[in-house]
Amino acid sequence: MDHVFIEGLEIEALIGIYDWERRIRQPLVFDIEMAFDNRIPAASDDIADTLNYKAVSKRLIEYVSASEFGLVETLAERCAAIVIEEFNVASVRLKLSKPGAVRGARAVGVQIQRTRST
Numbered sequence: 001m002d003h004v005f006i007e008g009l010e011i012e013a014l015i016g017i018y019d020w021e022r023r024i025r026q027p028l029v030f031d032i033e034m035a036f037d038n039r040i041p042a043a044s045d046d047i048a049d050t051l052n053y054k055a056v057s058k059r060l061i062e063y064v065s066a067s068e069f070g071l072v073e074t075l076a077e078r079c080a081a082i083v084i085e086e087f088n089v090a091s092v093r094l095k096l097s098k099p100g101a102v103r104g105a106r107a108v109g110v111q112i113q114r115t116r117s118t
């Protein structure tokens with residue numbers, strides 16, 4: 001299966017379980033891999049036939065910027081659902097990193113894989 005990917009998409013959000021985290025915005029980084037048959041846009045050379053990574057990025061920036069969840073698990077799940085439902089993607093792997101959240105670690109976070117239920 002082919003994929004369309006978005007790597008290192010940085011978005012600031014209000015996220016975290018501690019009081020101090022509810023008062024600031026923190027950078028989050030998304031790495032997203034979406035299953036898609038790229039043979040159709042490759043044959044037509046038409047952007048309308050693609051899974052448009054710019055459109056997906058724009059939608060996630062809008063959603064994540066306005067979100068206020070406590071856990072990265074919750075935000076990752078909602079973002080995967082947006083990709084599957086709004087962009088008709090059959091399967092998505094999404095890694096959500098929270099850089100600098102834990103002293104000594106470059107980043108912490110979650111990685112999930114979700115498949116559309118038919």
Ligand SMILES: Nc1nc2c(c(=O)[nH]1)N=C([C@H](O)[C@@H](O)CO)CN2
Pocket residue numbers: 015016017018021070071072073098101102
């Ligand atoms: N599995 C998780 N562990 C932790 C989370 C989380 O969202 N998922 N969040 C925190 C704090 O908000 C942390 O990021 C602040 O340093 C701790 N553990």
